[in-house]
Amino acid sequence: MEVDLPIGVFDSGVGGLTVFAQVRKLLPAEDIIYFGDTKRVPYGPRPHAVIQQFTREILDFMSHNRVKLAIAACNTITVNLNRLPQEYSFPIVGMSKGARTALALTKNKCIGVLATDATIESGKHAAEIQALDDKVKIYPQACHKFASLVEAEQFSGEAIESAAKEYLIPLREAGVDTVILACTHYPFLIPLIRRVLGPQVKLLNPAKETARTAQLILTQRGLLQNKRLGYSRLCFSADVERAKRIASHLLDVTTYEFTEINLK
Ligand code: DGL
Numbered sequence: 645m646e647v648d649l650p651i652g653v654f655d656s657g658v659g660g661l662t663v664f665a666q667v668r669k670l671l672p673a674e675d676i677i678y679f680g681d682t683k684r685v686p687y688g689p690r691p692h693a694v695i696q697q698f699t700r701e702i703l704d705f706m707s708h709n710r711v712k713l714a715i716a717a718c719n720t721i722t723v724n725l726n727r728l729p730q731e732y733s734f735p736i737v738g739m740s741k742g743a744r745t746a747l748a749l750t751k752n753k754c755i756g757v758l759a760t761d762a763t764i765e766s767g768k769h770a771a772e773i774q775a776l777d778d779k780v781k782i783y784p785q786a787c788h789k790f791a792s793l794v795e796a797e798q799f800s801g802e803a804i805e806s807a808a809k810e811y812l813i814p815l816r817e818a819g820v821d822t823v824i825l826a827c828t829h830y831p832f833l834i835p836l837i838r839r840v841l842g843p844q845v846k847l848l849n850p851a852k853e854t855a856r857t858a859q860l861i862l863t864q865r866g867l868l869q870n871k872r873l874g875y876s877r878l879c880f881s882a883d884v885e886r887a888k889r890i891a892s893h894l895l896d897v898t899t900y901e902f903t904e905i906n907l908k
Pocket of ligand 1: 655656657659660685686687688689717718719720721760763791826827828829
């Protein structure tokens with residue numbers, strides 16, 4: 645039965661694990677297949693056509709695994725999806741932009757957006773927030789090095805400290821009181837980001853709202869599983885051991901299956 649089919653969750657690498665963790669918590673009965681393209685990460689500096697082609701290959705993999713719904717646990721992929729979802733028979737949920745939540749959190753109407761080059765270039769977060777409130781000032785900040793440093797397990801040390809100062813001090817000086825983590829790799833850096841921005845700045849991770857959107861769609865379509873405990877298969881295109889070490893920051897990795905998958 646369709647209700648018994650798995651959910652797909654995918655990202656350019658390990659970042660989507662921050663979304664997987666929320667989906668796993670909210671939907672314990674669902675089977676989940678995670679795919680992280682650790683061989684080709686980062687996607688952020690790549691042109692639109694390449695991001696689309698890689699995304700198509702991942703969605704074909706999900707289709708082959710007969711998922712009933714897929715979650716693009718990556719903002720860079722989400723802002724580049726365009727018409728791709730129309731090519732697949734299952735619904736595809738993109739990352740929430742967190743616009744309403746950010747507007748509810750901000751007191752001074754100064755909101756920062758941290759994301760990859762491709763996501764910032766798309767301007768989609770700023771557009772969605774300003775469509776709801778045109779008095780808000782948005783401070784977009786492309787964090788070119790963050791995702792690669794997370795992939796390289798550099799959660800502390802000289803390289804990540806200096807990147808954090810480069811990206812975050814301008815936001816602190818601009819006086820933002822709310823910052824959207826618009827790249828799924830960045831929740832791994834929350835302690836560092838909080839330390840540089842200061843405790844008064846609210847950090848918004850839209851992973852939970854994204855998981856809730858998936859839950860709503862499954863409910864509306866009568867596809868929500870609730871009978872049993874779901875399994876999780878975590879697939880990566882390279883370096884499974886590294887991915888597993890990074891995953892262990894968030895998850896009890898002993899309970900999940902980790903596999904290397906070649907997309908082509
Ligand atoms: N995790 C991805 C995102 O949410 C991007 C990292 C990358 O591949 O550049 O935007």
